[in-house]
Amino acid sequence: RRVRRAKIARQKVQVFKSSLDTRYDEAKVVSHSGAKVEAISVDHPEEIIAKIDDDTQVVAIDEAQFFSEKIVDVIEFLADRGIRVIVAGLDLDFRGEPFGPMPALLARAEKVDKLTAICMVCGEEATRTQRIIDGKPASYYDPVVMIGAQEKYEARCRRHHIVPDKPNIIQRERK
The missing domain is CATH 3.30.60.20 (Wheat Germ Agglutinin (Isolectin 2); domain 1)
Structure with a gap:
């Protein structure tokens, strides 16, 4: 929803996802409801920085739980440079325990919507x-x-x- 709103506001948005997420499409983020958004698939969080266009205003990262803890540093780097960062991910794994970098991301987030x-x-x-x-x-x-x-x-x-x-x-x- 936030990505769609940023695009409606004519902001330059780039969407990234973990290469581990191949459920529906390797070049798109696909919601369970079937909504699709073009995305850049990356193996490592640091690749996000290298692939951002100079005029990008908003970076969205889906399935953040699949990234290493380095994703925290990447997001901080982007936010410190004035890029709005939208992150989606599961806070708990299937065992009901904190999932990957999500606790650190939640602690640093300026706004959290737990769906x-x-x-x-x-x-x-x-x-x-x-x-x-x-x-x-x-x-x-x-x-x-x-x-x-x-x-x-x-x-x-x-x-x-x-x-x-x-x-x-x-x-x-x-x-």
């Missing part, structure tokens, strides 16, 4: 992402990064978010 979805089980507000493998919730010990779309992930509320094998706080303190 929610609808729980696929009960219809309540969903703040979690449930990974499904072969029709069952994924184990806590599965790899954190595993790119997928609706067939592998579902929105869930806290009550219906299930993570088999997740150690509880008492188990963690014993180790």
Whole structure:
């Protein structure tokens, strides 16, 4: 939405995404609703700086959770030079734990809009992402990064978010 508004305001916008995000299109950011925006796919955050045009006023970065912690420095660099930076990403991984650089980005953000979805089980507000493998919730010990779309992930509320094998706080303190 913010990218669309910036374009309507005739601001020069460049959109970037992680090369790990190949769900729908390698050259576009595609929302679950099907909306498409041209994007530049990059492997490493530093590539964003090299690929920005001189007249760019707004940089949007999608799926920021897939980037290394270097994305924080890149975004700070751009913002310090007067470029408006819009970042989208999941704050929690499928285990319900902070995801990649997102905590650091959230802490530095001047404005945060935490969006929610609808729980696929009960219809309540969903703040979690449930990974499904072969029709069952994924184990806590599965790899954190595993790119997928609706067939592998579902929105869930806290009550219906299930993570088999997740150690509880008492188990963690014993180790």
